[in-house]
Amino acid sequence: MRMKTLEHQWLDVLCGRGGGGGKDVQELKRLAAGYEGECELDRWLRDFGRPHWKIFRDIWIDAGGTTQIDTLVVTGEGIHVFDVKNYSGELEYVDGKWWSGGRRLNKDIFIQLKRSMEKMGVMHHRIGGRGRLTGRIVFVGEHGRVHVKDPVDVEVVMRHDIRRMIHKLADDENWNDVLDIGETARAVEGFMIECPYKPRELDDVEFGRLRWGVRCGACGGFGVVAKRYHIECRCGHVEPKEKAVLRTICEYGVLRHERDLKVGEVHQFLGGIISKVRLSEILRKHFQLKVSGRHATYVNPRAEFRYVFKNIVFRYERVK
Numbered sequence: 001m002r003m004k005t006l007e008h009q010w011l012d013v014l015c016g017r018g019g020g021g022g023k024d025v026q027e028l029k030r031l032a033a034g035y036e037g038e039c040e041l042d043r044w045l046r047d048f049g050r051p052h053w054k055i056f057r058d059i060w061i062d063a064g065g066t067t068q069i070d071t072l073v074v075t076g077e078g079i080h081v082f083d084v085k086n087y088s089g090e091l092e093y094v095d096g097k098w099w100s101g102g103r104r105l106n107k108d109i110f111i112q113l114k115r116s117m118e119k120m121g122v123m124h125h126r127i128g129g130r131g132r133l134t135g136r137i138v139f140v141g142e143h144g145r146v147h148v149k150d151p152v153d154v155e156v157v158m159r160h161d162i163r164r165m166i167h168k169l170a171d172d173e174n175w176n177d178v179l180d181i182g183e184t185a186r187a188v189e190g191f192m193i194e195c196p197y198k199p200r201e202l203d204d205v206e207f208g209r210l211r212w213g214v215r216c217g218a219c220g221g222f223g224v225v226a227k228r229y230h231i232e233c234r235c236g237h238v239e240p241k242e243k244a245v246l247r248t249i250c251e252y253g254v255l256r257h258e259r260d261l262k263v264g265e266v267h268q269f270l271g272g273i274i275s276k277v278r279l280s281e282i283l284r285k286h287f288q289l290k291v292s293g294r295h296a297t298y299v300n301p302r303a304e305f306r307y308v309f310k311n312i313v314f315r316y317e318r319v320k
């Protein structure tokens with residue numbers, strides 16, 4: 001599963017709880033479109049790629065400088081980098097510049113990838129230079145239209161060519177199977193770093209203005225009623241209470257990513273849906289204790305529920 005970046009999760013929660021300004025909403029839209037596009041390429045690779053390929057999603061590499069990579073595929077033939085673009089409008093590359101609806105874009109998609117590939121080139125060299133290193137820009141947008149009128153030395157893949165491009169990767173592997181994929185993947189991992197960017201920190205005033213409490217896991221609304229073991233939403237969604245609580249603790253952790261989880265603060269945020277004693281039990285059971293005692297704190301996983309509790313099963317969950 002491809003994880004949303006912390007920034008993306010943070011904006012999701014912030015905006016979903018009535019916070020954030022116009023700029024935040026714009027940025028969230030941009031990140032959401034990008035994420036959707038990347039997931040789209042993931043599906044193509046799943047359907048048409050080979051199961052033994054190693055795929056890295058949204059990674060940061062430090063090799064002669066840092067760079068972010070949307071998708072990196074290690075095949076038996078080489079290391080393949082994909083910069084995924086998901087535009088819905090019309091885009092034109094002419095006279096070395098990008099244009100959209102008559103306006104010039106202030107960033108150069110090709111230069112971005114070239115800079116990224118310079119760093120990847122350093123990495124590739126340091127891990128022995130075996131196999132081929134390639135970089136491609138993939139336009140996945142269903143409604144986007146891209147015209148590249150100038151010749152460029154970057155490989156551009158349009159949506160209708162994605163399937164063919166993946167088949168070609170498999171074909172190339174048949175002819176030139178020189179890499180140990182596991183070993184190469186581990187070598188790449190040696191250059192991976194954590195994302196160096198963190199969302200901003202909310203001050204207490206901005207945090208205080210947000211809507212606290214449990215949101216519905218389906219519609220995101222606040223019209224939920226707590227029953228003994230479940231919460232029920234106006235939209236009809238029913239969820240085990242423990243799951244709703246864990247989900248909300250994780251939302252809190254994303255919002256206040258710079259802090260540990262303190263029982264008192266988390267309890268306030270939950271809006272009284274459970275007692276402090278019950279919350280302490282839940283924290284103890286599911287989170288790593290950092291400081292024990294009366295003011296116990298727990299390690300903040302800094303990620304939404306779906307990433308932290310992938311395989312958890314709840315006693316009162318209805319089987320769908």
Ligand SMILES: [Zn+2]
Nearest residue numbers: 216219233235
């Ligand atoms: Zn709902």
